[in-house]
Amino acid sequence: MDLVSLPSLAAATGEPITSGFSAWAAWIVLFAPLFVAFLVACVPAIRKAVNLAAGLAIASVALGLILTLFCYFLPALQSPGVVYEMIVPWVTVDGTVLIAFGTRMDALSITMSLVVTGVGLAIFVYALGYMHGDPSKGRFFGKFALFVFSMLGIVVSPNFFQTFIFWELVGVSSYLLIGYYWQKDSAGQAAKKAFMTNRVGDFGFLIGILMIWAAVGSLTGVVDPGAYSAFDFTVIEKTIEQVGFEGLFQGGVLAAAIAAALVFCGAMGKSAQFPLHVWLPDAMEGPTPVSALMHAATMVAAGIYLVIRCNFVFYGAAWAPTLICWLGGITAFIAASMAITQNDIKKVLAYSTLSQLGYMTMALGAGAYTAAMFHLTTHAFFKALLFLCAGSVIHGCHHEQDMRHMGGLRKLMPSTYKTWIIGTIALTALAPIAGWWSKDEILGSLLGTGQVWGSPFLLLVGLVVAAMTAFYMWRATYMTFAGEYRGHHEAHESPKVMTVPLWALAIFSLFIGFIGIPDDTIPGLAHSNVFAHWLHHWHKGGDAVLHFGLAFGATVVAWLGFLAARAIYRESAGKDPLPQRLGAVWTTWNRLYYIDDFYAWLVGVVQQGIARCAWFVERWVLIQGVINNASQTVRVTGDRVRRVQAGRLGGYVTSFVLGAAIVGLLVLLHVGMANAAGGK
């Protein structure tokens, strides 16, 4: 097996890049965490020396961050469209590469890699403090490192198949970490639910991948895949560029839309979009750093990343963008409404994450891939920050998660409070930091898109959700931090090892938004949208422009949501008047629109019923009806036949005479017929 490093097909400008630092760096970035996970799993000494295990895990992520930063600052990658790819054949059948494995470093994967390792590093350091005193901390960091490996695998993946591999691995590491407290029944349930929901998504994903693979593979006359397989993103992109959807699929653009929708199923599972959103809130059973890293900042972003990575499959694929956009809108709305009714601080953030992912998905549908990526990036920082703050609160309140038993933490946990406020402002877009810019870009993209049916309505949904976001976040803020402390034990501020990462993320949350200010917004800065220029290659649809009216409107509704929350919860002292006021609506929201109940019925009654039917057929038709009856028949027949040979002489004589008579008769008949035939 040769290690080949081939000129990238995607290099639009400049010289093709055959090797170099970035190509190698990607392999190290990817495999360093796996190596650590392997060490922790296989060497008991390291697993038991908890701080060594944690240190190794942190070092592997830090190494990834540093190397990615190097790649970013290297001049070679600054020119747009440059790709480093280093690929080895993984499975070769009959001399053709079926599946290739490799790394791909381009502007998009570097951005995502920076988010994963950057936010990851802060959370790893934080976890050092949060998991303090847990005897199996070594195991925790091993699994954590495994997760980072899986996630980075998606990030640097150059082809669909490798993405699917790491897609599944992310699912496993998520399963392991959600079920980290395996003694708790609810944790086991939640882990299973997350895994199975993702599996259902992957069902569609794999079919979609195979559809595209079969179509592209049979068209290898167009682009010679060489060492790349027909799963390769670049090969697929080139093929679609040259022959269009009509030339690619025999079913034309309709088949393209089906394939796109199926691939999106995968994204729907990982990024928890309606109707596969149910696993994410339950996943909060895991330790809080896990919630922060996986279920807020990175893993759930994988679906968004996937769509951006292979946007050529989606862009212009008939009704697929509309479907995606609407699912995003539905998710954004239902999740925001569910968040309003939650009392568990982590659950509020979980539903908030769902809702924000809905925004990103809407942008994907509208074809605003850079806007989605921008929101993904800013969201990763401030949502990780909020989760870590929540973790700090939980830690400080002795594992209390119910906001009704909190309150007054403003004075008791000043650092946590200040950073939480920064995160909340960034999320709710009251002031022009982080989320204000990215969310506005998404809303703007809905205004300008032509490929989504009903986009004005979705824009309206986006605005309503903006108000709801402000409402539930400030509701949580007031319930947690305002008034007097209502808990049972003395609350305390968290140690430095936890607050320093909070501040690091808070600072990023403050400034991250400024890398994506639309061009020409600030006088004299014609190219202020650094982010969009950097991701130029993925920029489709209209240019990002600041729509002043829209930005103003979004800010106003956010302030309205904030003021409403302030009016209701500032003096509420942990009591929530909403259930009475909203009545049945509140109940519906609190029961999650009965979707979880419906799924529970589907699994518990329908699936179990079908399984029972299968068992009934197996037990009574196949085993009893066919096999046991057959053996019974043999036995009974044997019994009867045995009686003939019972040792009674008379019986034998009778049978003998009868038999002889029959044989004689047959012989006579035969002879007679032969004579008759001969006579003719």
Added chain:
Amino acid sequence: MNPLLLTILIPAAATLALFFVDASAKRAIRSIATVATALLLVISIGMFVGFHAEPDTWTANAGAGDGAHGYKYGFEASWIEDMGLAFRLGVDGMGLAMVLLTALIIFAGVMVSYSVEKRVKEYYICLLALVTGVFGVFTSLDLFFYYFFYELAVIPMFLLIGVWGSTTRTVDQNYATMKLVLLLTAGAVMALVGLISVWSEVGTFNMVLIEEHEFSTAFQMAWFPVIFLGFAALVPMWPLHSWSPAGHAAAPAAVSMLHAGVLMKLGAFGILRIACTYFPEAATEYLPYLALLCCMNIVYGGLVAISQRDMKLIIGYSSSSHMGYVLLGVASATMIGVEGAVFLMFAHGIMTALTFALIGWFYDQTHTRMLDDLGGLMKVMPFAGTCFIIASMASAGLPGFANFASELMVIIGAWESNLWLAIPAILAIWGLVITGVYLLRAVKDAWFGEMPERWSKLRDQRTLAERTPFVMLTAVLLLFGFWPQPMVSMVEQGVKPLVTRLDAAKEQVGKAVKRVVPANDQPAREIRAVGEER
């Protein structure tokens, strides 16, 4: 000395040697079995490593280019010359994959069986006799010995389950033993009838010669189903499968390992080696229907597994579900699919052996396998629990394990063959979801959650000898999961001639062969020029 001959002589010699060992010398008995199987493992690995460098001893269809089928490590000793009977051994890549699988599993099985205390001597005699037969089937190139070794494998199975097995709430031991042996024999007899007809047609037992014989279409159409069904009962194909889960449930751990790991593969191996190779035209006619039947295996087997509470029945039905994937790969009749099928036979064998070994480990102590009685076992046996989760993940088709690579190859192959509008492929992908359901439930109910007080005294694997089989099987799964190419290349050597034959047969009966991944000289699908349309 010829390594293939050794793989048969060593277990046979060990079996004989054990007859002369004092029954109370348990240590000596176990050592003999361990050393013998360790030797087998070393020889098999040696053959695996040197496979591509080894020249072909015999080549069937030597002039047929891609269709040339090389058999390596050949050995021949004449026996009854008048009948053309000879003791003839040889393997292609497919056979060697199975030899390696058998060696790995029997070594692990012998080590796992250290916990057997009842009639130790007879136990190991049966086990080694069984494995002699299995090696014989995978390596024989003579129909007579092929069948002889096959029967040799079945008889010890009867004793092993009948004497050392156990009756539980779910399965009666005697019933399961009888059912297993009767159905296995019924299948074998059916295959035997077919094999005799083949012999009477060609006039030789030499499998290399038979392979070169061109059977008439009518003969193929008549005898393919007979031989196929005989072997399919062994796979086990739905609806002939019910002997298998019951047999598992009654058998002791090592026997379950061999049963699911190796015996079931004998059937699939026979289908490929005999039915499809000899009767390619009939195969192209009948295989599409197999693609439908194996969907029943996959989906129905999985659904029945969901409704089980006995761990061994869950894994038993799961095995029958997974063998559906093997059959689907065979039915696809594409390079990718058939290679995937053989690779999956290997991967599934290792994985399921690991699972049964683990179930045996705790069953020895708990005397129950019902999920309702278990729970929280992770607390007292973290090593076993970790291994079980790994095996379950492998079974559920998680990347990093050989099962993933092979199952995906099967699915890709099925997709490529485009049988029945790819519906079998889609059902197979849904089968991955079903697998997840019952395995994760088993993991959660047995290993996670609260632990009943009475299990607090259970012990984990601690010593090196106790851990070796588990670590070895896990390592093999991971090795070929991360680096499948060596296995794929080796399997390809055996599969390519077969698929070439099937393709040729398809063209003969007028079915166009359309490949998604064209061979280098095949023209790609013509594309409609975009410009013309607009």
